[in-house]
Amino acid sequence: MAKYELPKLPYAYNALEPHIDAQTMEIHHTKHHQAYTNGLNTALESLSAELQNMELIKLLSSLDKVPENVRGAVNFHGGGYDNHTLFWNNMKPNGGGEPGGSVADAINSSFGGFANFKEKFTKDTGAIQGSGWGWLVYNPQSKKVEFITMPNQTSPRTKGLIPLLGLDVWEHAYYLKYQNRRPDYIAAWWNVVNWDEVDKRLSKAKA
C-alpha cells in the first residue's frame, strides 16, 4: 500500500477566488500534488525499511542517507509533496494583512519591519529563474527567521531550515489566470496568506 496520500484541501477549490482561481487550484491539487505523491511513493519502494519508516521531514533533512540513484527522486517528489501540503495550509480565504505577535516580532528583528520583508519576498521570489519557491524559514542555528528561494521542489529542510511560509512560483500555480504575469500573481497571493498558520509553525519550530 502506498504510504502517502494526497491530503485534502482545508477549503473549497473556489475559496481563494478572485486571487487564485478554482480551476488552477483543482488542477494544482489533483494533478500536480497527486503526481508528487505518486512519485514519492514510487521512490520510497526502493529504500530500506529504516528510510521508508522515517518521517518525511526527517528524510528530507537526511538526503545524504538516501542512495544516490533515488536521491534526486526523493528530493523532487518528497519536496513537492511536503511543499504543497504546507502551501495549501499557509493560504486561506480572507487571509492577508499583517501578522501580529511573535511572527511580527521575528520579521521585525530579521528584516527591520513587515514592509521591508514583503518587498524582499515579493522581489526575490518574482526573480526566481524558471521554477521554484520563495520561503520564509526559521533557522534553528541562528534562532531567527530568514528569507530563501529554492529551485524546483527542493525543500528548505534539505538545508536544515524549517519552512514557515512558502510561495509556489511554478507556472502551473498561476498560468491559467495570470499567464506570464508572475508579479500580479504574487501581489494577489498576499491577500490569501494565513498568518495564523505561520504563527503555529514558528511556535513549533522554536519549541
Ligand code: MN3
Ligand atoms: Mn506547485
